[in-house]
Amino acid sequence: MAERNSGRTLGSRQLAAMLPAPAGARPAYRHLAQAISTLILDGRIALHVRLPAERELATALDISRATVTAVYDLLRESGYAHSRQGSGTWTALPQGRTPSGITRLLGPQDTAIDLARAAPVLPEQLLADALAQIAPQLCEHAHTPGYHPYGLPELRAAVADRFSRRGLATVPEQILVTSGAQHALTLVMGLLCSPGDRVMVENPSYPNALDAMRRARLRTVSVPVTDTGWDIEITESTLRQVVPQLSYLIPDFHNPTGCLMPDEERARIVRAAQRSGTWLVVDETLADLALDVPTAPPFASHATPGGSGQVITIGSMSKTHWGGLRIGWLRAPSRLVTELAGQRVATDMGGSVLDQLLALDLLGRARELLPTRLAHLHEQRAALAEALAGHIPQWTWHLPAGGLSLWVDLGEPIASALAERALEYGVRIESGSRFATDPGIFEQRLRIPYTTPPDTLREAVHRMATALADGLPLPSATRRPHWIA
Structure with a gap:
């Protein structure tokens, strides 16, 4: 080797x-x-x-x-x-050991309350009804080869229509169906970036995206996202001075801070990226989870005529529906979609027809299903905030207008030690340092998802408060992080 x-x-x-x-x-x-x-x-x-x-x-x-x-x-x-x-x-990898990326995907193997992943579940009856609905269509597809490197045509059309209804005219040729948003990001980096290229990212940011960039041997240049949002002057300056090849942004209920980027800042970033020639990869996976505000128009709609070619939008159904439904997509100029499909075929000749038919059915029911999902998130967010205020009043946070989690300030750099102790009390959670672009920061933060039932969230907070009151160990370099979603 x-x-x-x-x-x-x-x-x-x-x-x-x-x-x-x-x-x-x-x-x-x-x-x-x-x-x-x-x-x-x-x-x-x-x-x-x-x-x-x-x-x-x-x-x-x-x-x-x-x-x-x-x-x-x-x-x-x-x-x-x-x-x-x-x-x-x-x-090297020792015999019998498994990389953490795999163990995170496998999920908890015990009875701990899992707050390491901000991932909703899909109601069993809803899944059963959808599977029954698509069974005849699946039988029709069984008489075909079943390869769709661009994605099932009907699903591409549905995703394109979704963008058009949100204010960004889109045709199916601009859509590539992928196995989740992470797959879409990996395809884009594989086509547009080379080892050593600079990529602008937010700090903090989505850990799996950062890991993908490290594995691609890209050099990340970070811009801060605080409780009040983006520093737009620093972002514009970074685009102008560093001239990154690509920029990865989460403007809608940012993971993990929950911030929502204002329209005027989106327009300024698009203009700055056009001047620097930087590709913007905009992750809109959380865009539909607007709890207190209207859903924002697609980021690419802020591009000037002819300028949207520098904006690639990625999304998936993992946050609005279920992580086990490995369906995502990207929107880009049709020529780039063709090139990305060629990139995809080298490793993955196309997604599962069954999954895509299921996704098509669920997207068709969005107006029926999404309000229920949002109502549950409202209730769960309120339960988490109430429990934190009651049990650990010294912690602070800004209530996000949407998304799936709170970005909690512990007031002191104890996040890793608390996460280690909390596991002993039956709560799995990750330190804020997992979301950092550089080591040693955000140790005073925890991302706490509100994707579990209210009673479960109350019990999790009670256990963390007990762990905190009982005293914390010294931070350990041996604790293995779990998968972040």
């Missing part, structure tokens, strides 16, 4: 920036080895990548070379690295 990947090397300064400072009585070498192994499991350090030379890493970390030697020895002993004479030390 080393020879095949000989061009992939992790720089010493890059690795040093990802590692926490040694703390407590734990030996420094063991602390660092555990941190590196966690980064490997979590995918933030790729497999089969050459680690920095011992002397270089020692200099970057300002520690002795003997300590780095002990770190690498421990990584080799535990199976997270291997070495060959003259080839260096390479990252």
